[in-house]
Amino acid sequence: MKIVVCIKQVPDTTEIKINPKTGTLIREGVPSIMNPDDKSGLEVALSLKDKYGASVTVITMGPPQAEAILLEAMAMGADDAILLTDRKFAGADTLATSNALAGALRKMEWDLIIAGRQAIDGDTAQVGPQIAEHLDIPQISYVVDIEKDIHDNTFVIKKQTEEGYQILEANTPLLITVLSSANKPRYMSVNGIVTAVDKKICVLGAANIEVDEEKLGLKGSPTKVHKAFSKGVKSAGEVFEVEPDEAVGIIISRLKEKYII
Amino acid sequence: MNFNLDKKQSLFKQMITEFADKEIKPIAAEIDENERFPTESVEKMAKLGIFGIPVPTQYGGAGGDNVMYSIAVEELSRVCGTTGVIVSAHTSLCVAPILEHGNEEQKNKYLPKLCSGEWLGAFGLTEPNAGTDASAQQTTAVPDGDNYILNGSKIFITNAGYAHVYVILAMTDKSQGVRGITAFIVEEGTPGFSVGKKELKLGIRASATCELIFENCVIPKENLLGKVGGGFSIAMKTLDGGRIGIAAQALGIAQGAIDETIKYTKERKQFGKSISFFQNTQFQMADLYTKVEASRLLVRSAAFKKDSGVSYSCDAAMAKLYASETAMEVTTKAVQFHGGYGYTREYPVERMMRDAKITEIYEGTSEVQRMVIAAKMFK
Numbered sequence: 274m275k276i277v278v279c280i281k282q283v284p285d286t287t288e289i290k291i292n293p294k295t296g297t298l299i300r301e302g303v304p305s306i307m308n309p310d311d312k313s314g315l316e317v318a319l320s321l322k323d324k325y326g327a328s329v330t331v332i333t334m335g336p337p338q339a340e341a342i343l344l345e346a347m348a349m350g351a352d353d354a355i356l357l358t359d360r361k362f363a364g365a366d367t368l369a370t371s372n373a374l375a376g377a378l379r380k381m382e383w384d385l386i387i388a389g390r391q392a393i394d395g396d397t398a399q400v401g402p403q404i405a406e407h408l409d410i411p412q413i414s415y416v417v418d419i420e421k422d423i424h425d426n427t428f429v430i431k432k433q434t435e436e437g438y439q440i441l442e443a444n445t446p447l448l449i450t451v452l453s454s455a456n457k458p459r460y461m462s463v464n465g466i467v468t469a470v471d472k473k474i475c476v477l478g479a480a481n482i483e484v485d486e487e488k489l490g491l492k493g494s495p496t497k498v499h500k501a502f503s504k505g506v507k508s509a510g511e512v513f514e515v516e517p518d519e520a521v522g523i524i525i526s527r528l529k530e531k532y533i534i
Numbered sequence: 535m536n537f538n539l540d541k542k543q544s545l546f547k548q549m550i551t552e553f554a555d556k557e558i559k560p561i562a563a564e565i566d567e568n569e570r571f572p573t574e575s576v577e578k579m580a581k582l583g584i585f586g587i588p589v590p591t592q593y594g595g596a597g598g599d600n601v602m603y604s605i606a607v608e609e610l611s612r613v614c615g616t617t618g619v620i621v622s623a624h625t626s627l628c629v630a631p632i633l634e635h636g637n638e639e640q641k642n643k644y645l646p647k648l649c650s651g652e653w654l655g656a657f658g659l660t661e662p663n664a665g666t667d668a669s670a671q672q673t674t675a676v677p678d679g680d681n682y683i684l685n686g687s688k689i690f691i692t693n694a695g696y697a698h699v700y701v702i703l704a705m706t707d708k709s710q711g712v713r714g715i716t717a718f719i720v721e722e723g724t725p726g727f728s729v730g731k732k733e734l735k736l737g738i739r740a741s742a743t744c745e746l747i748f749e750n751c752v753i754p755k756e757n758l759l760g761k762v763g764g765g766f767s768i769a770m771k772t773l774d775g776g777r778i779g780i781a782a783q784a785l786g787i788a789q790g791a792i793d794e795t796i797k798y799t800k801e802r803k804q805f806g807k808s809i810s811f812f813q814n815t816q817f818q819m820a821d822l823y824t825k826v827e828a829s830r831l832l833v834r835s836a837a838f839k840k841d842s843g844v845s846y847s848c849d850a851a852m853a854k855l856y857a858s859e860t861a862m863e864v865t866t867k868a869v870q871f872h873g874g875y876g877y878t879r880e881y882p883v884e885r886m887m888r889d890a891k892i893t894e895i896y897e898g899t900s901e902v903q904r905m906v907i908a909a910k911m912f913k
Contacts, residue, residue, distance in 0.1 A: 344545055
């Protein structure tokens with residue numbers, strides 16, 4: 274079984290600040306990490322590799338320094354890594370990103386593609402599903418568990434919905450997007466680290482993926498950011514640790530104080 | 535000249551930092567309070583390859599280096615001094631002498647299981663009457679056919695009772711003085727070998743520190759480590775390496791106290807503002823952090839020299855001397871910055887202060903480090 278996991282390097286904070294004058298992210302001093310949902314996606318792939326045997330390739334699109342998360346992924350147990358990097362990819366929205374990734378994936382062999390549900394910097398949850406559409410393969414999003422039925426080679430997949438869970442069966446080729454609540458990703462091992470740094474990362478540019486350049490980077494991005502701003506800081510609020518009956522009374526009296534009811 | 539960690543070292547630092555924060559820090563206070571050896575942490579670290587970092591893969595090690603090993607002990611000790619010394623004693627005092635002085639059979643027999651963490655290692659040199667004067671060994675090893683018969687006792691042995699493999703020093707020929715000391719590999723469960731009293735300690739309370747007792751303990755000759763009479767040299771070389779581990783432990787404890795104090799002084803308000811704004815706080819903390827960073831450079835330099843295969847004995851002594859005394863100073867001041875709260879077990883700095891003290895004592899006291907350094911200067 275060949276598995277490809279799509280991962281992204283993101284700033285390590287949900288409290289990232291925005292420069293109020295320029296509306297851009299303040300990236301200085303914020304370390305970069307592997308996106309948590311993607312890391313759980315990688316853990317799903319590595320667990321399938323442990324249980325059933327598989328080759329696991331990780332792929333990311335980003336600047337050259339995104340190599341760091343590819344090394345981390347290989348130190349966790351991925352077999353090889355692909356870095357899609359080119360100035361022509363810069364400024365990509367989700368559509369242009371998924372076009373580039375799908376272009377690279379068309380040149381590879383795979384049975385299962387795994388992506389994280391969404392990145393903590395953009396929170397769109399669009400790239401994984403868009404890749405599946407470009408490749409014209411089935412997709413199951415919001416996955417929290419996956420098992421392989423070794424008798425008929427299908428996957429049994431647990432998908433989270435707003436109401437609960439769905440248990441689905443699917444064949445390959447298939448793309449799934451994984452939630453970070455699916456698992457606790459393993460740590461890199463010491464020997465994994467030592468061997469990962471000696472592995473060669475396959476670097477691909479726009480010329481290698483046969484995608485119309487009009488569909489890549491800023492040119493291929495219909496999304497335009499109108500404005501970005503920080504949420505106003507709210508005070509911590511008051512906490513009452515009381516029985517429900519008493520709590521109802523407190524809530525009603527506060528709402529009345531503010532003339533809301 | 536380059537002071538940067540290489541790719542594998544920085545990736546390793548990223549991993550061990552996260553591991554220490556998520557897996558070790560949450561139980562540090564509890565294991566200290568209950569003096570409980572953290573077997574669950576040992577299992578977790580074993581899975582990641584922490585018990586064989588600087589050992590070649592051919593012997594089941596991770597194929598890393600001593601800089602990585604020192605980073606491991608530093609980061610673990612940043613949140614828990616006990617966990618740091620479990621790894622340090624195992625790696626520097628048991629794995630290293632077998633790797634550096636063992637024959638192929640011994641390396642193949644012991645290292646894979648020690649590196650995988652299936653077996654934990656320990657080292658026995660200190661005796662009731664042989665501390666800083668390690669040459670005054672009273673434990674004897676008498677040849678008897680294909681065996682040696684060991685009699686005597688060792689004290690203050692880290693990892694005792696949890697270790698499977700012990701490197702033990704014993705006198706094979708008293709008339710030869712230090713040249714009459716020989717090293718042996720002793721396995722747990724060997725008849726005549728038992729673990730005695732567990733020490734109740736000021737700090738590193740979750741680490742197992744016990745007496746070892748040898749009563750007509752029969753050790754096969756193939757377990758002789760190095761040459762007959764070569765034990766003292768093995769012990770001294772082993773302690774040179776061990777000092778990098780303890781220096782890293784001290785460094786980690788000091789860094790942990792700095793981190794806690796920055797956090798606390800930012801939060802603590804007196805006279806209407808955070809005490810971190812006061813110049814007294816800032817100037818003292820600047821001095822302490824400078825000493826911690828100087829310790830780090832000494833530790834990394836000693837580890838780098840060991841990896842480079844050049845003499846590092848004096849460097850390790852300087853690293854241990856400076857880092858341990860810095861750890862004591864930083865943690866004591868950290869408690870002071872925390873005021874009354876710092877004196878309580880609600881905050882980790884009192885534990886750090888208790889843990890720091892041992893780094894000035896074991897694997898050669900600060901006085902011994904000064905002797906080692908001066909011996910090189912005035913030779």
